[in-house]
Amino acid sequence: MQVQKILGECKKNLIDLDDQIILILKAIEQNISIIIEGESGTGKTELAKTIALSLKRPFYRADGDENLTITQLRGWFDPALVIESGFGEKSFIPGPLTLAMLNGGLFFFNEVNRAPSESINGALSAMDYSERSIEIPQYKSIKATDGFYTIFTLNPAEYIGTNPLPEAFFDRCIRVHLTHKTGKIAEKIVKLRTGCTDKGLIQKCVIFTEKTRTEANFERGASIRAAIQLTQLLMDEESKEKQISQAINAVYSGKVKLQPDISRSIEECLDEIATEIFFDKRPKNV
Ligand SMILES: Nc1ncnc2c1ncn2[C@@H]1O[C@H](COP(=O)(O)OP(=O)(O)OP(=O)(O)O)[C@@H](O)[C@H]1O
Ligand SMILES: [Mg+2]
Known part of the structure; x- marks a missing residue:
């Protein structure tokens, strides 16, 4: 061979x-x-x-x-x-x-x-x-x-x-x-699978997905499939905040699971990460 x-x-x-x-x-x-x-x-x-x-x-x-x-x-x-x-x-x-x-x-x-x-x-x-x-x-x-x-x-x-x-x-x-690929390697996979040329968008979708696996609120996070799907839903045109939130909910709500002691909804927890990654409304250090 x-x-x-x-x-x-x-x-x-x-x-x-x-x-x-x-x-x-x-x-x-x-x-x-x-x-x-x-x-x-x-x-x-x-x-x-x-x-x-x-x-x-x-x-x-x-x-x-x-x-x-x-x-x-x-x-x-x-x-x-x-x-x-x-x-x-x-x-x-x-x-x-x-x-x-x-x-x-x-x-x-x-x-x-x-x-x-x-x-x-x-x-x-x-x-x-x-x-x-x-x-x-x-x-x-x-x-x-x-x-x-x-x-x-x-x-x-x-x-x-x-x-x-x-x-x-x-x-x-x-x-x-096999383990979950992260960072630049995960970005390469998403690019290969989607053909998307917007590096910034791919990076955000990958970071978002990784956060669902590392943030304490989640018992189960999403895989690279979610990053691929989110990129596919957002890649063709400039999306507004509402469309991004809808796409995130559609992609992630069935894939992630919250820790049993979390009283907030999945949507709220996803929105919190979206605010940080997509809408950049983090409190600025002054
Ligand atoms: N290392 C990689 N290189 C290229 N594409 C990858 C790689 N890892 C995952 N993918 C892509 O990620 C997606 C999920 O991969 P795949 O379907 O092989 O996962 P799986 O481990 O079989 O999952 P499941 O247990 O749910 O069946 C596919 O679109 C696949 O092409
Ligand atoms: Mg499989």
């Missing part, structure tokens, strides 16, 4: 993730499964998709939720076709894991900790670098074609609705941890 060449491709779409890209490419080369973990909006999906695109291999996705079964991941038999032709190739509808194995592509399993452990257990043999196969009941064993690899994402901050992952799962993977 030409790691430097693929890294160059990935860098066109990913800011400040060079070390993580190299680590992931080395793991893919050695058939080691990868977990990308990090809070919402830290770039997990973008990283996995960009690597898959740069490798020019097919991409198959599954999203973890409590109803996801191993049958959905492996594939199932169409009852009408089974009556016609029995259990076999004609009646088998492959799921994303099987398709990735057959076509030598990426099996991307998003939010794996939301899926039941049984479903993950059923995929372990595919992830094992010595086995790289799965058993389809009443059919056959499927062996992965060269080029097959697996990437999982999980958000360790999310405990509600998530299942403890089996030890054997972690044992087969390496973990790549």
